[in-house]
Amino acid sequence: MPKTIHSAPSGPEPMGPYSMITEANGFVFCSGMVAIDPAAGAAIDGDVTAQTHQVMKNIGAILGDVGLGYDDIVKTTIFLSDIADFPAVNEVYGIYVGDSKPARSTFQAGALPGGFDVEIECIAAR
Numbered sequence: 430m431p432k433t434i435h436s437a438p439s440g441p442e443p444m445g446p447y448s449m450i451t452e453a454n455g456f457v458f459c460s461g462m463v464a465i466d467p468a469a470g471a472a473i474d475g476d477v478t479a480q481t482h483q484v485m486k487n488i489g490a491i492l493g494d495v496g497l498g499y500d501d502i503v504k505t506t507i508f509l510s511d512i513a514d515f516p517a518v519n520e521v522y523g524i525y526v527g528d529s530k531p532a533r534s535t536f537q538a539g540a541l542p543g544g545f546d547v548e549i550e551c552i553a554a555r
Contacts, residue, residue, distance in 0.1 A: 439490035441465035
């Protein structure tokens, strides 16, 4: 099963030695996304609600780079620095996934890279 590493020009630059999008066997794996504004190349200012909006916009943008969208997401994993933020993140997340409702896991990670409050990764299917 060969893999394809896609470029993601609409998303932020990776913060380490990994690709933002890798595809294999009809599945598209998106690395964990944090609240970085791709145009500015820097973290946004804002609370967990603002961060979640930016994360979901970034996910939509990089999926768009490979011809997919929110409805193609089959699984997400959400990492929170504080599980008390779950209701706020859940509300924003629901705006973007709508009725497609992918499978999901949510964890308190304790600390996230860059001091972010939320990170979301996803798997989409062609």
